[in-house]
Amino acid sequence: MPKIVHGLAAALPLANVDTDVIMPKRFLITITCEGLAEGTFADLRFHDDDTPRTDFVLNTRPWHGARILVVGDNFGCGSSREHAVWGLVQLGIQGIIGTSFAGIFYDNARKNGLALPIVSPEVRDQLMQAASHEDGVSYTIDIENRIIRTGETELPFDMDDATQTAHLEGREDTLNSLEFADANRNYERGLDDQQRVRVIQ
Amino acid sequence: MSRTLYDKLVDAHKVCDLPDGDMLIYVDFHIMNEYTSSQAFSGLDQKGLSVWRPEAHLSVVDHVNATRQRDPHDAASKLLIDNLEANCEKHNIAFYGLGDRRQGIEHVVVPEQGLVAPGMLIACGDSHTTTYGAFGALGFGIGTSEVEHVLATQTLRYKRLKTMLVKIDGDLAPGVTAKDIIMKVVQVVGAGGANGYAVEFSGSAIRAQEMSGRMTICNMAVELGGRAALIGADQKALEAIKGRAHSGTLDFGGLEWNSDAGADYDTEFEIDAADIAPLVSWGTSPDQSVPVDSLVPAETEGMTPKAREALNRALDYMDLKAGQAMIDIEIDSAFIGSCTNSRIEDLRAAAAILKGKKVAGSVNAIVVPGSTYTRLQAEAEGIDRVFKEAGFDWRPESGCSMCLAMNDDIAMDGERIASSTNRNFEGRQDRGARTHLMSPEMVAAAAIHGRIADVRDFLSEGAE
Known part of the structure; x- marks a missing residue:
């Protein structure tokens, strides 16, 4: 996972962008994580006949190569589908700057190395306005120092310690958690028999 | 010290603190469906891991299956369903598939089977897992990577949430339902x-709700961003978990699963x-709703440019x-279903x-x-005949169906739907589909009028 995310930023000012919009349901009928780039924002990016919509920021120059999105409030709300995060990453997005993210989306992003720096509404508006300039602007998300850099400016962002650690260490959570198997077995020994769910097959 | 119900549930399930500041919490029960679990099983295989405690998981087919007939409507949905069944067989996990009388929408099946009780922690790769809060259990949705994590460890890495209390006191007016309560909460918060x-959720209006209504309320708490929803356990909750297939096998406690007096939020x-x-929702976000007898909102003077743009979009x-x-x-269509409003009580009210x-x-x-059980019960009560005689298509199979249109119940571009579901997002019921969220009673009223209608007009007709 990258400790620094650097790249062109695109503004996506809509609030409440939900995971149905990020990854429409017709792309979910799959048993793998692959091939989801084309589904990402599909209804915003393409017309019915699959031609690109020129009113969508990632279809316009210079933002077709954007690596960072600056987004409206409550990004990633709705369904738990991790396909939304897989698709964004496959589209080349490495960081999304916003004021608030839905909880499941936030956790899914962390598992896939997609950085979600949280900033104040004022800082977001400032970054969004700059990102909307026709020449394009690049930002640097420095995860270790929790700072967004643009030109000479440094703007702090919030990211909880565990998420920051996960990004910096590039840790595989499942394998890491199995290192605490003894604590888990201790906990289980303390359970009564009727606290152990056994689903009837 | 006084604790909230939420803190009690987290404390009771804490396995250990982790060096990075998170904790490991124990998952008593984990539910899977066919569309958010395949990649989790693949992850286990790639890492050579086994399932920590196979008996603590249940898989249910609900998201992609057809409801017009039992057989999958296409090869892609069949692949997802077969894949889940094969994974469950391989790992010895309970699988309630097509044709099984226990099959249905996961969050309807679980209470029906007695697999939720006060004091439990339940996870599922579906955002509406908040439903179980109605029983004083901590339920929440997780992504596929976390599904893999639960399978391998029976735990999750967890960060304690902040707590919010929503207190609703007083009596509901006739025609106002649990769905309206939660849509009001989404509007306010x-x-x-x-x-x-x-x-x-607390207060006399919540206590007055039966378990079905409480489930509707907790179900849609995710639409205001709540990662968990809770209602303290009471006698109604304890009664509701009796006499089910798993009832005798589970006991996590009872009335102690309430917030202490004086607990801080x-x-x-x-x-x-x-x-x-x-x-009724008028827009494309669940907080965009108005009373049915009012007008579609217009721009106001104090509106920010952003709010104006959102409204107009x-x-x-x-x-x-x-x-x-x-x-x-x-309206073009009327849909009654989904984990929000498809229980027997919802069907009775609409009928x-x-x-x-x-x-x-x-x-x-x-x-x-x-x-499937709900359908059989409804048919035994003659509810199916009421729907059919009114002109509703009574589906012989159960599932999420048109709530998110992952099966063959797909809305047309521009189709306008009165829907008892939970999300009115752009494209939710398919590209260009226009969803109006409302209670099942209101969907029934709209279906009769062919346009959005006030259910209260039907109540007074009945009284005359």
């Missing part, structure tokens, strides 16, 4: 207003139940004009409105019972 919070809201009217997508009456809006009436000729009306 906002679509992302509870991001980072566990939301507890990070934020609190109060709503007067008498202020709640039957609500939603109106444009929904093809509505600011200031037009909600009850003038013609009471439909009895002796006919669906307007232009309306395509569908009802998908929440589970």
